Amino acid sequence: MEKPKYRVALLGLGNRGWSHLAGFIANEEQFELSAVCSSSGDKLQTVKNRYAGCLTYSDAEQMLAEVRPDVFCFATPPSVRLSLVKLAARYGVKAIAMEKPIANSMQETREIGRLIREHGIQTVVCHQHKYLSSFQKLKQFVQSGDIGDIVRIHGKTRGWLYNSGTHFVDYMLWINGGIKADWVTGHVHGKDKLDDSHPSPAYALGELHFANGVTGIIECGYLSPSYLPSDRFWTDNRLTVYGTHGYAWAETDGRWGAFTRHSGGQILEGQEALWSPAVKDAIQADYTSDLADWMNDPGRLHACNFEISEHGYDILYGICASSLDHARIDLPLPQELNEDIIERMKRELRD
Ligand SMILES: NC(=O)c1ccc[n+]([C@@H]2O[C@H](COP(=O)([O-])OP(=O)(O)OC[C@H]3O[C@@H](n4cnc5c(N)ncnc54)[C@H](O)[C@@H]3O)[C@@H](O)[C@H]2O)c1
Numbered sequence: 001m002e003k004p005k006y007r008v009a010l011l012g013l014g015n016r017g018w019s020h021l022a023g024f025i026a027n028e029e030q031f032e033l034s035a036v037c038s039s040s041g042d043k044l045q046t047v048k049n050r051y052a053g054c055l056t057y058s059d060a061e062q063m064l065a066e067v068r069p070d071v072f073c074f075a076t077p078p079s080v081r082l083s084l085v086k087l088a089a090r091y092g093v094k095a096i097a098m099e100k101p102i103a104n105s106m107q108e109t110r111e112i113g114r115l116i117r118e119h120g121i122q123t124v125v126c127h128q129h130k131y132l133s134s135f136q137k138l139k140q141f142v143q144s145g146d147i148g149d150i151v152r153i154h155g156k157t158r159g160w161l162y163n164s165g166t167h168f169v170d171y172m173l174w175i176n177g178g179i180k181a182d183w184v185t186g187h188v189h190g191k192d193k194l195d196d197s198h199p200s201p202a203y204a205l206g207e208l209h210f211a212n213g214v215t216g217i218i219e220c221g222y223l224s225p226s227y228l229p230s231d232r233f234w235t236d237n238r239l240t241v242y243g244t245h246g247y248a249w250a251e252t253d254g255r256w257g258a259f260t261r262h263s264g265g266q267i268l269e270g271q272e273a274l275w276s277p278a279v280k281d282a283i284q285a286d287y288t289s290d291l292a293d294w295m296n297d298p299g300r301l302h303a304c305n306f307e308i309s310e311h312g313y314d315i316l317y318g319i320c321a322s323s324l325d326h327a328r329i330d331l332p333l334p335q336e337l338n339e340d341i342i343e344r345m346k347r348e349l350r351d
Pocket residue numbers: 011012013014015016017038039075076077078080099100101126127128163198
């Protein structure tokens with residue numbers, strides 16, 4: 001049976017916008033790039049020259065009203081996510097592909113969740129590193145039973161909480177089979193990233209307890225251990241899984257390692273391709289292909305579905321709240337949370 005082809009409207013042609021565009025083009029049997037919106041006339045011209053038939057716009061609402069796409073993809077700053085989800089709901093899109101983090105506040109995140117559920121919009125949030133070969137290798141070690149049952153998971157990233165931490169909490173949930181956390185404790189400090197475009201404490205350390213008894217630790221920011229030279233700052237990240245019979249880890253820069261019940265007392269190590277534009281495009285293509293599969297068959301839940309990202313957002317919030325309240329934070333958090341945790345950190349964290 002012939003599969004449907006979904007019409008895509010894309011907003012934003014910055015660093016990530018081009019990646020999403022490449023992901024749709026790599027899956028042209030399943031997606032048609034119908035329209036692109038940007039404030040840059042030059043970039044729109046480049047798109048026109050490369051992709052005949054793709055319409056170009058400088059106003060997102062006009063694009064959605066005229067094109068009525070199946071998929072609305074936006075690769076824009078987190079501060080404008082909610083307004084775009086409102087547009088998506090107004091113009092009846094079937095799917096949203098958005099960038100991380102979901103938003104800059106819990107209130108906006110909750111409102112986005114309410115809108116996409118109310119309108120039945122299949123939504124993915126781009127935590128795409130799980131498609132890297134190093135991460136897939138890690139998943140094989142875990143799923144094969146080579147390291148036994150998972151006991152503890154450690155995510156660490158040099159980037160700050162709501163920038164890269166949103167990725168790493170997502171990968172911790174993913175490697176644990178999507179099982180959610182039921183409580184979290186945390187420590188945060190450092191005010192210098194609270195006015196960033198991704199407002200965050202400069203350092204965050206969280207202890208997570210998952211519903212299956214697995215525990216985890218996440219470290220985000222300048223005090224998290226560094227394994228790579230400073231020019232690889234954005235790929236200086238590692239996900240490690242400790243099991244009853246060994247451990248395995250993967251980095252976003254392609255390295256992986258494992259000590260397993262079959263490794264004969266040795267530590268196995270490998271290097272997949274270093275992070276590069278080609279790697280970035282390859283994983284984006286796989287991520288995008290899975291979106292078509294999910295749209296074709298709602299039973300094939302996308303690995304980056306909104307619900308898992310929303311839970312990750314609750315965990316990150318819980319780490320901050322635990323630190324400020326000196327208390328364990330139980331999850332899920334109440335739906336009606338009105339506290340602006342960033343404003344609170346601005347008031348309460350030491351300079
Ligand atoms: N998934 C990943 O690996 C990854 C990597 C880097 C960045 N990101 C995320 O992607 C998002 C975009 O980051 P980027 O690096 O592409 O940024 P960028 O600055 O390169 O691009 C942002 C784009 O959004 C547009 N834009 C800005 N303000 C807007 C507004 N008010 N309305 C509409 N469009 C607006 C800009 O014109 C630009 O085209 C951020 O949320 C960031 O966290 C994700």
